[in-house]
Structure formats: structure tokens, C-alpha cells
Amino acid sequence: MTQHVNYDTNEYPKTLLLGVYAPYNPTKNVTSYFEEFVNLAKTNNVQNYQTEFIKIRDIDAAYFLTKGKLQEIKDLCVKDKIEQVIISETLSAQQERNLSDFLDCSIFDRTHLILEIFEKNAHSAEGKMQVGIAMMQFQKSRLAGQGVGMSQQRGVRGMRGGYGETRKEKDRRHIENTILKLTKQLEALQSTRNTQRKHRLTTGVPQICIIGYTNAGKSTILNALTKSNVLAEDKLFATLDTTTRELYIDKKKVGVISDTVGFIQQLPHKLIEAFKSTLSELQYADLLVQVVDISDQNWESQIQVVHEILKELEVEKDMVYVFNKADKAIGIENMTGAMSKYQPYVITSALHKETLKPLADYLGSWSERTKKKPLITT
Helix, strand or coil, rough: CCEEEEECCCCCCCCEEEECCCCCCCCCCHHHHHHHHHHHHHHHCCCCCCEEEEEEECCCCCCCCCHHHHHHHHHHHCCCCEEEECCCCCCCCHHHHHHHHHCEEEECCCCHHHHHHHHHHHCCCHHHHHHHHHHHHHHHHHHCCHHHHHHCCCCCCCCCCCCCCHHHHHHHHHHHHHHHHHHHHHHHHHHHHHHHHHHHHHHHCCCCEEEEEEEHHHHHHHHHHHHHCCCCCCCCCCCCCEEEEEEEEEEEEEEEEEEECCCCCCCCHHHHHHHHHHHHHHHHHEEEEEEEEECCCCHHHHHHHHHHHHHHHCCCCCCCEECCCCCCCHHHHHHHHHHCCCCCCECCCCCCHHHHHHHHHHHHHHHHHHCCCCCCCC
16 A cells, blocks of 8 residues: 655645555556546645555445455544545445545545536536536435435425425425526537537538547647647546537548547446537547557556447447557557557657658548548438
8 A cells, every 4th residue: 555645735625535446447557547546636636635545355335445444544534634535436325425424524436526527627518517417416316315414494284385395305406407407408509519510411521539538638639630729738637528620631621520528437427428418429420539548558448448438328430549649658669469459540649740640641541532422401
């Protein structure tokens, strides 16, 4: 187990980042997985923290952590006066409540952490609505079980509606009404998106979508290919809002190319559901460009995460793999065999435009091979 303190300031609650290597985790390089978790916390501006990384062989239904590990974490929280614990895994509402009571700390799980990051990084109206729906659904799931403390309000018997609503019932009704309102607004925006998509289909404009694991360099590649200035930061989930640009190769229009939200292992299902209206763009793509951070030791696992989410979305399209950040990869000359399993592929370093030529050449030749004819509508 490894432990370190990054900040020591009274401006932020004393936080324990608890990285758990659980039996269901397929990650081969656990160090890289824990680094990703810490980076998630940093992206959410978590400071004054220390880390603790543990491995468990079983999942306890009530507390998630097994009894021995649970007591270890309890002792650590008391000794270091921990105020909140952020755990790298997804917890049930019951597990979250039980851990909070036992550790006497605020508990935040992986889902809550990622939802907060999405909430801060969503800038478009559509993105804010999608995140809002996911956050409200999450909060609704946390209302379950809050019976005793939430049942404090009673009405006067004989009044219209009978007994007064409990606070929990009022909160649930407010959440359900908010979800309904956001859903209707999202459907209106989706109608506009469908109109724009129909226009592209009728004019036969090829659609290319850039996909991949978060922070793989998707926005940087979009900027380099289209001479755009889409926000591209070296942090997780810097881009949530879909951006579409016209793509020209050798002064010839190839089509339009879109950047999409990054994927991540154990991406909360609520977010996948909420972002389906945006991700539905993938259903109409003619080509998927999967950007892979080849410098990350877990790059093959990340490809599988992307494949699994595409399968859940029922998206099956032609794909080219772009092994990016080659300048940072150690021993890339020995990776040819592993990369060759993913065909077709090109190797790039998006920060060096000359290395994007193989990708540009591929997209240009793909465009010539797959020229679309406009759809004839009646």
C-alpha cells in the first residue's frame, strides 16, 4: 500500500482517495488504474488529499469493503482526521450509507465523482441538460432508504391529499419533475439535431466521428486536421460537447468530422443513457476514428472499454485505429505485433503535425473509395 499527501491546506476538507483493486477489475496494470483515479480527483479540483491503495478479493454486500480492510480504513480515518473519502469504485446507495456511518465521513463513489466532473465541464445547453438528467437520477437513487430521517413532515388529517408528504416524497417529486422538464427540453434539441442530420444525409456528406478513451488526444487531432481551436487540455473529460467541423484533405472536402465525449472504464450507466442523444451521432457515422493513447500501459484495456460501450450503444461501423502520443511511448518499436491486431491503424503524435500525414492520407483514400451519393427523398 502506498500513501502520500499532496496538499496541506485548511481551505479544503481532509480527503482520503481510496483506490480499490476489486476482483472484477480486468486492468492488467493496476498502478496505471490508480493513477487514473487520482487524476479524476484532481480534475474535480480535490485538494488536501492523501491516497491509500488496497486490493480486495471479495465484495461485501453491505459495506463493499471486507471486514478487515474496513477496520484498517476506519483506523486511518481516525488517525489522520479524514473528513471525506472518495472511493475509486461504484457503490450501491446502501453501501455508501453504511460506509459513511461506520467511517464517520462523507463518502463519494466513482459515479458521483465522474458526474461532478461532467457537471463542471458541460458548456452547451444540450450537455448541461444531459448531465443534469444523470445527476438527478443519481440523487433519486440515493433517496431510497432515507426513511426515518426524511419522514418528518405530516399533514393535517382530512385535508385534501390526506396525510402530508414526507420530505423524501417531496424531494422525489421535485427530482422527477426536473428530469421530465430536462427530458422535454433535450428532445426539442434532439429534433433540431435530427433536422441537421437529415440535411447531411440528403446531400450525401460523409460523416466521420472521432471516438476513444478520455484524454487520448481526440480534440487535438480534430484541431490539427481542421485547423480549429476546440478546447484541448491534458486532463480527463476536457471535452463533453460534440463539435463538428468540415474536413478538407489536399484542398478537397472529405466530409464532416465530429469530436465526441471520451469514454472511461466503468463509465456510469446513467451518463451513457443521458448522453445517448449525443452519442446517437455514431449511429449515422460512415467511419469511426478511434484515438488510442499508445503511451498508456493500459492502452489495450482502453480499446476494449471503447468496444464494450459501442456494443452497448449497438454501434457497429468501419473503424481506423489511431495510435497517438507515439512520442511519449516507451519501446514503441516493440509494439508492432500488439498494434497489428487492430486493423487498419496509423501511428501519430498529434502535437507534431507532420506525424498526422498517415492519418490524413488514410482519410483521403477512404473518401475516394467510399464516395456517397445523395439520398433521394420524396
